[in-house]
Amino acid sequence: MVLQGKLEIEIEIKAPAAKFYNILRKQNHHIPNISDSIHAIDLHEGDWETPGSVKQWTYTLDGNAPLCVKETVEEVDDQNKTIKFNCLEGEVLKEFKSFKAIVQVTPKAGEGSLVKWTIEFEKVNEDIPSPDAYLELAQKMTKDIDDHLVEA
Structure with a gap:
């Protein structure tokens, strides 16, 4: 069995790329009000926008009791609307030596x-x-974020 790996998923959304990216890039403290899977995002170091700032997310996974993870934004590429998150501590690191999430938002031709x-x-x-x-x-x-942005 392989110890290292990579998983990917692509999701089509209706919201404009810039608006969706902005929520993750500069306004992720609003996500707990948008998604019932995310209960809180607390700032521990830095600010909401600067790479290197540390935030703690409280979330539900598979319907289990709330879990926590501290993350930092490792890289930001505003041109390509890409953010790379690195997990620093939390339940996820009990099973994984390293855990990184990368999100990229790309406008589609036309809408969405x-x-x-x-x-x-x-x-x-x-x-x-x-x-x-x-x-x-x-x-x-x-x-959840897409639904929120489309309704607004």
Whole structure:
């Protein structure tokens, strides 16, 4: 069994790429009011926009009790609407030595956008299952944000 891996999902949304990207890039503190899977996002170091700032997310995964993860934005590419998050601590790192999430938002011809989530991970041992539930969480959060932006 492979210890390192990568999972990807692409999700078509109705919202404009710039608006969706802005929520993740500069206004993620609003996400708990938008998605019922995300309960809180608290700032621990820095600010809401600067790469290197540390935030703690409280979320529900597979209907389990709330979990927490501290992350930092490792890279931002505003031109290509790409953000790379790196997990620093939390329950996810009990099963994974490293865990990174990358999101890229691309405008589609006409209306809408394409959101691509990539999860890069390294398991602590080969008995750990692939982190598919985290990809499902990203998909649900993406749909919730899209619904919110389209309704607004």
